[in-house]
Amino acid sequence: MVTPSRIRLARERRALTLARLARMSGISQQALSGYENGLAEPTHESVRAIAHALGFPVAFLAADEIEEIPSEAVAFRARTKTSLRKQRAVRAQAALGVELNDWLTDHFTLPPPRVPTYGKPFPEAAAEMVRSLWELGDAAAPNLVHLLEAHGVRVFSLDTEHQDVDAFSFWRDSVPYVFLNTAKSGERGRFDAAHELGHLVMHGHERPSSGPEAEREANQFASAFLLPRADVVGRMPSGAQVDQLLEAKGIWRVSAMALTYRLHDLDLLTDWQYRAACRRLAELGYRSGEPDGIARETSQILPKVFALLRRGGRTPASVAAELSVPLTELNALVFGLSFVARPGAGGRQDPARSARPVLRVVPDHGTDAGS
Structure with a gap:
């Protein structure tokens, strides 16, 4: 027996058309369409051929129904520039991320979601309200990935095959998810994380999460969240020069x-000053990148999870096997x-089954994450 939704999801994860999968598997396109729609049951040989072509275990295709992430639930940064095939591929990865999160919550106590959703506030007001709720004051925001994780956002990374997708986010069963592109600069990654937080806060449940207006609002939220008005006005002079901008950007x-x-x-730069600064920064290479950029921010929760599992004799390979x-x-x-399967390193002991370790995230200025 196979699960039709899993054949479709695995195919979309590989960004394959039915015609392409037919050529790779040696099974007709008509037959594959029937399998995906539950109109026919493939033979054992056909299942193995499909699994081999897709690079997924046979067990994945036979597991329980998997719920797809609907297109309208995902806030893509540049939906119009992202092909439908690529959108389906990253949504398929997101569905796998939800399954991983379900596995994690079965084995660990993760920080509960504490992300507010506001009706129709101005982005600046929404950013200030979230900063107040999270007790950030007017100071520069700490590590954004750690901050999101500490407030119950499930943060995962995008695969290297879809690095032209900046980031996206969605809500599923009252749990917020953010997927980040890890190939961008550290500064861009922080902005992406704040941008997706803006979508979760302002567009998560009641309003459309896509379109030019939603993107502008999320950008404005990110700008206000990362660069709080009182702090910026208190530190930056009116008409700041480019050398002052380059020196000050590290503060935030x-x-x-x-x-x-x-x-x-x-209003600390006039229109003319703004255009002149942008031109000069572009000449220095700051439009396409950040020549003196910061390190990329990554998860604090996930390394701790797998460290605890290894301590109990479990390997990442065994987790992947459980998820099929x-x-x-x-x-x-x-x-x-950079997980590597180590022969003989697997074990049946599960440190989480009996105790479900409680994972927390500590701020940047603290020590390592505790459990």
Whole structure:
């Protein structure tokens, strides 16, 4: 027996058309369509051929129904520039991320979600309300991935095959999810994380999460969240020069362009000063990157999870086997922790079954995460 939704999801995860899968598996396109729609049952030989072509274990195709992530639930940064095939591929990865989160919550006590959803506030007001709720004051935001995890957002990474997708987010069963592109600069990663938080807060349940207006609102939220008005106004002079921008951007760990935009938004740069600063920054290479950028922020929860599992004799390979996914799929979701299957390292002892370790996230200025 196979599960039709899992054949479709595995195919979409590989960004394959039915015609392409037919050529790879030696099974007709018509037959594959019948399997995906539950109109026919493949033979054992056909199942093995499909699994081999897709690079998924046979057990994955035979597991329980898997719920797809609907397109309208996902806030893609650039939906119009992302092909439908690629959108389906990353949504399929997101569905695997939800399954991983379900497995994690069965074995560990994760931080509960504490992300507010507001009706129709202005982005600036929404950012200030979240900062107040999370007791950030007017100071620079700490590590954004750690901050999101500490407040119950499940943060996963995107695979390297879809690095032109910046980031996306969605709610599922009252749990917020954010998927981040790990190939971007550290500053861009922080902005992406804040941008997706804006979508979760302002567009999560009641309002459309896509479209130019939603993207503008999420950008404005991210700018206000990372660069709080009172702190920026108190630190930055009116008409700041480019050398001052480059020196100050490290305070908030944002890109030079993001700081320049925020100063213009706060009327600390005139239109002419803003355009001149942008031109000069582009000449210095700051439009396409961050030459003196910060390190990329990654998860604090996920390394701790797998450290605890290893301590109890469990390996990432055994987790992948329980999820019936290739180890590479697990690796793609957890910020490239470079898992390697070690023969003989697996064990049946599960440190989480009896106690379900409680995982917490400590701030940047603290020590390592506790359990």
